[in-house]
Amino acid sequence: MALLLEADPDEAQVHQYLEGAWGFAAQKGNQIVAACVVKLSPNCQSQAELHNIGVLPEYQQQGIGSGLLRFVIERLRQKSLQRIELGTGSFGHQLGFYQRHGFRVEAIWRDHFLNNYSEPIYENGIQHKDMLRLGLTLSVVPER
Ligand SMILES: CC(C)(COP(=O)(O)OP(=O)(O)OC[C@H]1O[C@@H](n2cnc3c(N)ncnc32)[C@H](O)[C@@H]1OP(=O)(O)O)[C@@H](O)C(=O)NCCC(=O)NCCS
Structure with missing residues (x-):
C-alpha cells in the first residue's frame, strides 16, 4: 500500500480499483x-486501465519505473489487449514518463482531482485539478 500511495495519495481510491485487478511488482533482493x-475495463475486455505505478522514493530515477512499465505493456500485448489507458495529472514529470513510452493525451477531465479526492493534491506548490486521460494502442506483433 505504501508503494501504491506514492502514486495515488487517496487510500479509498486505491481500494476501489484493487479488487479484480492485476498486480505487477519489481523486486530487489527480498524487497518490493x-x-x-x-x-x-469493465465495458471492453480488450482494453485495460493502468491505475497505478509507483517506485519507492530511494529507488526512483534509476530506470526501475521504465523497466516495470515496459514489462507491463509487453504482458498486456501478449494477452492480446488492444489498448491501455490511464489518468494522470496535467503537469509534472509523470507526463513525460508516460509519453516516452508512447502514451498520447486523449482527453481532459476537468476538476477531476477537486471532485473525487478528499484532500487537495499539491506537487511543486501547484494544486492538481484536472486529470489528463492518456491512451496507448498496442500494435499486434505479427506471428512468424
Ligand atoms: C513516475 C515513476 C513511476 C517513474 O519511475 P522511475 O523509476 O523514477 O523512472 P525512471 O528512472 O524509469 O525514469 C524515467 C524518466 O522519468 C524521469 N523522472 C523520473 N522521476 C523524475 C523526477 N522526480 N523528476 C524528474 N524526472 C523524473 C527520469 O529522469 C527519466 O527520464 P530519462 O529517461 O530522460 O532519463 C516514479 O518516479 C514514481 O513512483 N513517482 C511517484 C509516483 C507517481 O507519480 N506515479 C505516477 C502516477 S501518475
Missing part, C-alpha cells in the same frame, strides 16, 4: 521496490 496495478 516498485508496483503497478492494471485492470480490464
Whole structure:
C-alpha cells in the first residue's frame, strides 16, 4: 500500500480499483521496490486501465519505473489487449514518463482531482485539478 500511495495519495481510491485487478511488482533482493496495478475495463475486455505505478522514493530515477512499465505493456500485448489507458495529472514529470513510452493525451477531465479526492493534491506548490486521460494502442506483433 505504501508503494501504491506514492502514486495515488487517496487510500479509498486505491481500494476501489484493487479488487479484480492485476498486480505487477519489481523486486530487489527480498524487497518490493516498485508496483503497478492494471485492470480490464469493465465495458471492453480488450482494453485495460493502468491505475497505478509507483517506485519507492530511494529507488526512483534509476530506470526501475521504465523497466516495470515496459514489462507491463509487453504482458498486456501478449494477452492480446488492444489498448491501455490511464489518468494522470496535467503537469509534472509523470507526463513525460508516460509519453516516452508512447502514451498520447486523449482527453481532459476537468476538476477531476477537486471532485473525487478528499484532500487537495499539491506537487511543486501547484494544486492538481484536472486529470489528463492518456491512451496507448498496442500494435499486434505479427506471428512468424
Ligand atoms: C513516475 C515513476 C513511476 C517513474 O519511475 P522511475 O523509476 O523514477 O523512472 P525512471 O528512472 O524509469 O525514469 C524515467 C524518466 O522519468 C524521469 N523522472 C523520473 N522521476 C523524475 C523526477 N522526480 N523528476 C524528474 N524526472 C523524473 C527520469 O529522469 C527519466 O527520464 P530519462 O529517461 O530522460 O532519463 C516514479 O518516479 C514514481 O513512483 N513517482 C511517484 C509516483 C507517481 O507519480 N506515479 C505516477 C502516477 S501518475
